[in-house]
Amino acid sequence: MDVLFNVVGIVVYVALGLLALWGAFCAVLVWRRVGQVRFDDEDEQDEFLAELDASLGQGNYSAAAQLCEDDRRALPQLALFAIENRELGITKLQRRLWERFQQDVLADIEHRLSWVATVVKSAPMVGLFGTVLGMMGAFRGIATGGSDVDPTAMAGNIMLALITTACGLAIAVPLLLVTNSIVVRIRKMEDLVGLGIGRLIDSLKLAFARSK
Structure with a gap:
């Protein structure tokens, strides 16, 4: 029975070790993914939109599309989609842009982040399971040992109970903090996008009006 325990x-x-590795891996992936699809700040986004406005203002859709093609961030790709599908009209485009985003x-x-939340x-x-297991081993030693209880074995079982609890919390708490910081970055990205x-739609409205 001791061998089984x-x-x-x-x-x-x-x-617990695998959960820690998987959670850290997923957190890094999500952090990098958010960084890849967002502008660092509003000023950087404004610079891109100013260049895009200049091309759209001249009715040069090919130059505007070329500006967006090599930029893998969310807004440039949405702008490229809007330029390529400008025949849909402003109302449909605005709805489709939000759907694609x-x-x-x-x-x-959110799919990637759900794995971090699962960990x-x-x-x-899992740490609680280890706690229950350790306490079961300790009480079993007391129950079967009678007056000749092995304190070393009982201490080992209690140590298992405490270490697994501590490990579970040590994995969950940092990942929870990281998850909250990622959520903040996502919300900022949503606001920027x-x-x-809004600015992209206004620019397209002006470009459409000039082309008529």
Whole structure:
């Protein structure tokens, strides 16, 4: 029975280690993904929109599209979609831009972020499982040992209970802080993209009006 407890204890440690690695990996991926699709600040976005406005103001849609093609950030790709599908009209374009932003950018980020949230919830539960396992081993030693209880074995079981709990919390708390910081970055990106789409629609309205 002691061998079984030891094996399960090792499995708990391995599971916590894998959760820590997977959570950190997913968090880094999400952080990088958000950084790849957003402008660092409003000034940088304004510079891009000013260049785009200049091309659209001249009715030069090919130059505007070329400006957006090599930029993989969200707003330039949305602008490229709007330029390529300008025959849809302003109303449909505005709706489609928000749909594409939700589907292509936010849905992908939220899917990746959900894995981090899963680790945040799972790590303390696995740690709690180790706690229960350790206390079961300790009480079993007391129950079967009678007056000859081995304090070393009991201390080992209690140590397993405490270490797994601590490990679960040590994994969950930093990842929770990282998740909240990523959510803040996502909200800032949404605000910036919302402002950018508004300016893009205004620029397209003027370009359409001049071309008539």
